[in-house]
Amino acid sequence: MKYVLVINPGSTSTKIAIYSTESMEIHTEVVEHNVEALKAFEHIIDQSEVRREEIIRVLREKKIGKEDLACVVGRGGLLRPIRGGTYLVDMDIVNDLKASVQGEHASNLGPILAKEIADEAGVEAYIVDPVACDEMDDVARFTGLKGEERGSLAHYLNIKGVTRKVCEExxxxxxxxxxxxAHLGGGFSIGPLKKGRLVDVNNANHGGPFSPERVGTLPLGILVKYAFSGEYDKKSLLRKFQRSAGLVSHLGTSDAREVERMIHDGDDYAAKVYEAMAYQIAKEIGASAAVLKGDVKAIIMTGGLAYSSMLMGMVEEYVKFIAPVLRVPGELEMKSLYEGARRVLSGEEKPLRYREEILSEKF
Incomplete structure (x- = not known):
């Protein structure tokens, strides 16, 4: 039996999954790394050896040798903008990640770890629908300033994975x-998926509804006020908008379960904030319906907040006239990575080449 190794690095942990080529999940594990040991590395990319040793340890414990691997698939990192799909990991990908062309992030380790292990095993390494994907229509890119464009930063992997699951079911x-x-987690990605392509989407860090941690789209005057307050430099202001805003700013927590406890205990302000978040989610969904000119087969809710019947109920009341609302709570990232590799192994899809797919006009 041959196996597919799936690697998904997080900031202080690495998710590992092993699947048989017949689609059976053999083992899933989250390896928690020593936080202080990781801090010793100047750059995230330098952590690859420490993380690789842990992955090899897991394979050894499961008695899976490198000769048993059919391929290795990793979470894609902050590459140059490319279209969605399954990509062969080559040195063009590795070099751009090592150069941090779009910044440092733990996911940058995914392709590098996958290729290192795959090369030792004599097989191919792949990535699937990385966060750097950008499939937006040209008309969606325009802003009111010439030379400044809207860009895409979204949860492509889970958005496409859950949609494939819904289509199958x-x-x-x-x-x-x-x-x-609508991917609803610490940050939100909400957009129209038109015939397999995410043709528009709010930038998960810079716009859309406010979320548990993100500020969402701010009125221009408020943004200028904070930028020129003298209290923040660029880095600290971005941190405030991306990590200390939304539910955290209003209610002191990013945990929706805690917010719902507040509401059940009679906290009227918490109820108003939660309703406002649902309202903004619904508005974004309505905007996506306009992009699709009303031709919508279903509205799919996913991410951690899709577990909340209270929040989903409020959103559904606003948008159910558009199309049926379906929920796929949580995320299917590991399964989606495996499925992308499986489609290539089976010949259903051909792997894409990174250099050929870069949206060169943006770089």
Whole structure:
């Protein structure tokens, strides 16, 4: 039996999954790394050896040798903008990640670890729908300033993974039908998925509804006020907007379960904030419906907040007139990475080449 090794690095942990090529999940594990040991590295990319040793340890414990691997697939990192799909990890990808072309992030380690282990095993390494994907229509890129464009930063992997799952279960077509998908986690990615392509989406860090941690779209005057207050430099202001805003700013927590406890205990302000977040999510979904000119097969809710019946109920009341609302709570990242590699192994898809797919006009 051959196996597919899946690697998904986080800031202080590495998720590992092992699948058989027949689609059976053999083992899943989250390796927690020593935080102080990781801090000793100047750059995230320098952590690869420490993390690789832990991955090899897990394979050894499961008695899976490198000769047993069919391929290795890693979470894609902050590459140059590319279209979605399954990519062969080559040195063009590795070099751009080592150069941090779009910044440092733990996910940058995914392709590098995958290729290192795959090379030792004599097999190929892949990435699937990395966060750097950008499939937006040209008309969606325009801003009111010439030379400044909207860009895409979204949860492509989970958005496409859950949509494929819904299509399989409901008899829809991923490449022929249109959907609105809302990934609702610490940050939000909400957009129209048109015949398999995410043609527009709010930038998960810089716009859209406010979320548990993100500020969302701010009125220009408020943004200018903070930028020129003298209290923040660029880095600290971005941190405030991306990590200390949303529910955290209003209610002191990013945990929706805690917010709902406040509401049940009679906290009227918490109820108003939660309703406002639902309202903004619904507005973003409505905007996506306009992009699709009302041709929407289903609205799909995913991410951690999709577990909340209270929040989902409020959103659904606003948007159910558009299309049926379906929930896929949580995330399917590991399964989606495996499925992308499986489609290549089976010949269903051909792997894409990074250098050929870069949206060169943006770099």
């Amino acid at each position: 409901e008899g829809f077509s991923f490449y022929e039908d249109n959907f609105i998908v």
